[in-house]
Amino acid sequence: MSNQDYISRSPAKKKKKPQKKGKKAQPVATVKTKIVGVLVILLLCGFAYGLWALKNSPETKTPIQNAPEKVTESKKSPDKKANSLPKPPKEKWTYVKDLENKQVEVGEYEVEQGGPYKMQCGSFKTQKQAEVLKANIAFAGLEAIIQPSTGKNGTWYKVALGPYPRKRMAEKDKNKLKRNNINHCQIWLWK
Structure with missing residues (x-):
């Protein structure tokens, strides 16, 4: 038996009911x-x-008109009373007078400065990797430095930003780096 190609074959044509000449099929409206x-x-x-x-x-x-108010003799008064304001009501609460006489105590205190901060964004075994991260930080609009650090495990190259006088400034730059997909930066005291 031979294989048939069903894809290239044209679809079967549907048989149409013969219509009478001169009349078109009308859509039937339901109830x-x-x-x-x-x-x-x-x-x-x-x-x-x-x-x-x-x-x-x-x-x-016709537009709506309000009925005119009846003017009585008691409402008629000289111009002084018409232009003057009524007396303010008697105050029920005492906090207004208490606030006028209140003395505020001002405390003397010293704000401690935490010191300069630095933000370390990476530590690499090769200087080339550190240069790549420094270039990515430069594309974000910030300037980074590479600090070599020698220890028991050899020389490591740390990519850091700073010094920052306040931690809030370091946090601002950290968020800017996160928006540029540079994560894992840590803020430390400058040592």
Whole structure:
């Protein structure tokens, strides 16, 4: 038996029902669509009638006028009383007078400075890796330094930024580096 190629073969054509000449197929309207259509027409007619009724109503033609106040003889007074303000009410609370007489004690204290801070962003065995990180930090708009450190395990190259007089400034630069996808920076006291 031979294999058949189903992909390149054209799809089978559907048989159509023969139609009478001169007549087109009309969509059949259901009872539900007829009821919805009638309701929409009735609502539009009701809305239009309401707008027409508001337009032609005599109540909406005249503006609303407030009845004039009756002027009594007690309200008639010289110009002094008309322009003066009434007396302020008697104060129920005593905190207003207490605040006027309150003495504020000012404490004398000294703010301790933590010292200069540095931010270390990496420590590498080769200087080339440290130079790559320093270049990435430079692309972020900050200037880094490479400090060689010799210990038991050989020479390590530390990439650091600083010194910063306040820790808040170091945190600001740390967030700037995080936005540029340079993570794992630590803030230390400068030693």
